[in-house]
Amino acid sequence: MKIAIVGLGLIGGSLGIDLRSQGHEIIGISRQANTCQIALETGVVDRASMDFEIVKNAEIVVICTPIESIAPTLTKLIPYLTPEAIVTDVGSVKQPVVAACYPLWSNFVGGHPMAGNTKSGINAAQADLFKGAAYVFTPTPETNAIAVEILRELALSLGAIPYLCTPAIHDRAVSLISHLPVIISASLIATCLTTEPDTLDLAQKLASSGFRDTSRVGGGNPELGVMMAKYNQTELLNSLSIYRDRLDSIIDSIERKDWHNLEQILQTNQAARPKFLKD
Amino acid sequence: MKIAIVGLGLIGGSLGIDLRSQGHEIIGISRQANTCQIALETGVVDRASMDFEIVKNAEIVVICTPIESIAPTLTKLIPYLTPEAIVTDVGSVKQPVVAACYPLWSNFVGGHPMAGNTKSGINAAQADLFKGAAYVFTPTPETNAIAVEILRELALSLGAIPYLCTPAIHDRAVSLISHLPVIISASLIATCLTTEPDTLDLAQKLASSGFRDTSRVGGGNPELGVMMAKYNQTELLNSLSIYRDRLDSIIDSIERKDWHNLEQILQTNQAARPKFLKD
Numbered sequence: 325m326k327i328a329i330v331g332l333g334l335i336g337g338s339l340g341i342d343l344r345s346q347g348h349e350i351i352g353i354s355r356q357a358n359t360c361q362i363a364l365e366t367g368v369v370d371r372a373s374m375d376f377e378i379v380k381n382a383e384i385v386v387i388c389t390p391i392e393s394i395a396p397t398l399t400k401l402i403p404y405l406t407p408e409a410i411v412t413d414v415g416s417v418k419q420p421v422v423a424a425c426y427p428l429w430s431n432f433v434g435g436h437p438m439a440g441n442t443k444s445g446i447n448a449a450q451a452d453l454f455k456g457a458a459y460v461f462t463p464t465p466e467t468n469a470i471a472v473e474i475l476r477e478l479a480l481s482l483g484a485i486p487y488l489c490t491p492a493i494h495d496r497a498v499s500l501i502s503h504l505p506v507i508i509s510a511s512l513i514a515t516c517l518t519t520e521p522d523t524l525d526l527a528q529k530l531a532s533s534g535f536r537d538t539s540r541v542g543g544g545n546p547e548l549g550v551m552m553a554k555y556n557q558t559e560l561l562n563s564l565s566i567y568r569d570r571l572d573s574i575i576d577s578i579e580r581k582d583w584h585n586l587e588q589i590l591q592t593n594q595a596a597r598p599k600f601l602k603d
Numbered sequence: 604m605k606i607a608i609v610g611l612g613l614i615g616g617s618l619g620i621d622l623r624s625q626g627h628e629i630i631g632i633s634r635q636a637n638t639c640q641i642a643l644e645t646g647v648v649d650r651a652s653m654d655f656e657i658v659k660n661a662e663i664v665v666i667c668t669p670i671e672s673i674a675p676t677l678t679k680l681i682p683y684l685t686p687e688a689i690v691t692d693v694g695s696v697k698q699p700v701v702a703a704c705y706p707l708w709s710n711f712v713g714g715h716p717m718a719g720n721t722k723s724g725i726n727a728a729q730a731d732l733f734k735g736a737a738y739v740f741t742p743t744p745e746t747n748a749i750a751v752e753i754l755r756e757l758a759l760s761l762g763a764i765p766y767l768c769t770p771a772i773h774d775r776a777v778s779l780i781s782h783l784p785v786i787i788s789a790s791l792i793a794t795c796l797t798t799e800p801d802t803l804d805l806a807q808k809l810a811s812s813g814f815r816d817t818s819r820v821g822g823g824n825p826e827l828g829v830m831m832a833k834y835n836q837t838e839l840l841n842s843l844s845i846y847r848d849r850l851d852s853i854i855d856s857i858e859r860k861d862w863h864n865l866e867q868i869l870q871t872n873q874a875a876r877p878k879f880l881k882d
Contacts, residue, residue: 438809458809489805497805500795505817507853508787513872514849515842516779516879526768526776530717530737531879537816538784543876546869553857553865563794564854570793571850574786575843578836583829590825593792597822600795600810 328353328382330397332363332372334440335414336388337449340368342482345451351378354446362446379404384478386435387413391555395424402429410471416498417555418462418491426464431471434462434491436498437484442545455483456602462491492559499559501600503552504567507560509542510549607632607661609676611642611651613719614693615667616728619647621761624730630657633725641725658683663757665714666692670834674703681708689750695777696834697741697770705743710750713741713770715777716763721824734762735881741770771838778838780879782831783846786839788821789828 327343328351329336336352340363344350352369353376354360360372371378379385379401387397394413401411412435415421422434439457441448459479463472472488479486489497512535516527553560577585606622607630608615615631619642623629631648632655633639639651650657658664658680666676673692680690691714694700701713718736720727738758742751751767758765768776791814795806832839856864 438811458811460805460809485808487805487808489801493802493805496798496802497809500798500802501806501810501814504794505791505813507857508791508850509817510869510872511846511850511853512784512787513876514853514868515783515846517871517875518845518849519775519779522768523772523775523779526739526766526772527780528878529764529766530739530776531780532717532737532881534784534820535780535879537819538788539872539876539879540816541813542869543872544869546866546873549869550862550866554860554862557857557860561854561857564850564857566797567790567794568847568850568854570797571787571790571843571847574790574793575840575847578786578832578840578843581833581836583833586832587825587829589793590789590821590823590828592796593789593818593822594825596796597792597818599807600814600818602811 325349325383326351326381328379328385329369329388330379330385330401331388331393332359332368332446332449333388334444334448334453335437336386337363337368337446338439338451338453339386339388339414339482341449341451342454343478344368344370346481351382353378359446366446366449368446368449376400376404381406382409384474385409385411387411391415391417391421391551394421395428398425398428398432405429410474412461412475415555416502416552418460418494419559420555422462422464422491426467430466431468433467433471433475434494435475436460436462436494437479437482439484452483454479457484458487459484460487460489460494462489462494464491495556495559496562499556499563503556503560504563506541506544506549506552507564508567509539511542513539513542604628604662605630605660607658607664608648608667609658609664609680610667610672611638611647611725611728612667613723613727613732614716615665616642616647616725617718617730617732618665618667618693618761620728620730621733622757623647623649625760630661632657638725645725645728647725647728655679655683660685661688663753664688664690666690670694670696670700670830673700674707677704677707677711684708689753691740691754694834695781695831697739697773698838699834701741701743701770705746709745710747712746712750712754713773714754715739715741715773716758716761718763731762733758736763737766738763739766739768739773741768741773743770774835774838775841778835778842782835782839783842785820785823785828785831786843787846788818790821792818792821
């Protein structure tokens with residue numbers, strides 16, 4: 325197939341490497357001439373350009389830009405798309421993206437490959453980035469079932485595990501397991517920073533694996549943290565509201581010295597956590 | 604030196620292995636005959652008994668029982684101690700332990716070696732458990748300085764990094780970096796479990812490293828979680844109160860769409876977190 329990738333960063337570049345190695349013809353589009361050149365030189369794409377005209381006759385177009393640019397990018401692409409072209413994206417939030425893009429292009433299917441690492445840019449692109457990772461597609465009830473099936477097969481060909489759900493359920497689930505952890509972890513670091521110098525000094529010396537793990541996502545990339553709060557605001561605030569209730573209930577147990585209730589909560593957690601972990 | 608270890612679990616047993624290998628004479632006391640036998644057979648101790656009389660003439664006594672048994676154990680030990688004997692403990696909370704033990708024995712110095720793993724019991728005892736770990740001692744202003752210095756040297760001989768501070772600063776610091784993470788992590792798991800079945804199912808499938816790390820200590824040993832809340836209740840509640848303020852302030856920024864403020868908080872966190880991590 326002829327597959328166009330718009331935005332050649334870590335995700336777009338890694339998609340190019342894997343799909344090209346399967347024999348697909350890969351067309352790359354980037355806003356930067358330098359990125360196009362690197363993508364060509366490193367074999368990530370067959371052809372690359374800063375001009376959207378290059379997507380002509382592509383059967384699948386994957387928009388790998390930051391979330392805020394997805395719909396504007398689709399608008400610029402439309403003049404060059406054949407009517408059958410399937411367009412998907414890789415944004416980490418789906419309701420605003422699908423709401424903006426589906427009316428523009430009926431063969432648009434929201435997508436979210438849940439892969440990545442701490443690096444970014446075309447030079448971080450790597451083979452097999454999606455192997456074993458979840459890849460969520462969020463069709464609407466009206467979405468062409470064949471388009472969804474073609475993308476599902478493409479995800480499988482990357483070694484990813486495809487899931488189908490509504491944009492709302494996707495956004496709610498990632499607010500719980502991805503965005504909420506960032507905020508509660510950030511609040512932990514912020515709490516430690518309010519303490520008096522002697523205690524802060526000792527806390528820094530004594531902190532070990534428990535603190536390291538619980539503070540990791542809250543001490544990560546600030547731009548990513550803001551982006552997820554901005555684009556998944558409603559679901560994140562809803563998850564935060566439930567979180568505050570659960571936290572208050574535990575604080576209440578500790579205040580009342582209801583150790584039995586605290587132990588029950590912790591026992592339920594201990595039993596439930598393995599269901600969230602990959603085998 | 605003649606060193607007695609009361610309570611031969613992971614910590615007591617591992618202390619025995621390291622100190623005996625340095626040439627100290629190690630006396631073990633356990634409530635269970637079977638534990639005494641294993642400690643003898645595996646070379647953790649030179650002699651072992653269920654009878655406290657065996658500690659006679661010990662220069663240092665390390666009480667390695669659960670927190671609630673530390674003061675009662677000291678009371679039982681006193682009839683057999685020589686006046687110069689230095690007594691320390693390994694409990695993870697220091698204010699209630701020091702308040703109960705120092706009036707009983709003026710050569711008592713609270714201690715907290717911050718080492719361990721997920722295993723417990725004499726069979727989990729291992730060499731070099733304390734290598735590179737923080738080892739906190741919490742003398743009072745009246746504590747014999749020589750006793751503190753002897754214990755500090757002992758910690759250094761284990762390869763641990765000794766720190767001296769007041770019991771209050773110790774308890775405040777561990778409430779921040781060890782006990783608070785358990786509660787906020789537990790509240791995260793509890794939040795996910797309140798969601799409707801479709802979202803919970805997808806959340807379990809999509810959860811990856813961010814959720815795994817942030818939920819780890821909240822899905823751990825329930826008895827340990829209850830114990831730290833029980834014995835460090837005041838400091839933990841104080842830390843939780845500050846945490847709620849920090850959390851509310853972030854929630855407020857998200858509600859008001861004050862992305863600039865959210866980004867500043869996350870930038871401060873990103874810059875501050877490395878100071879809590881070991882080199």
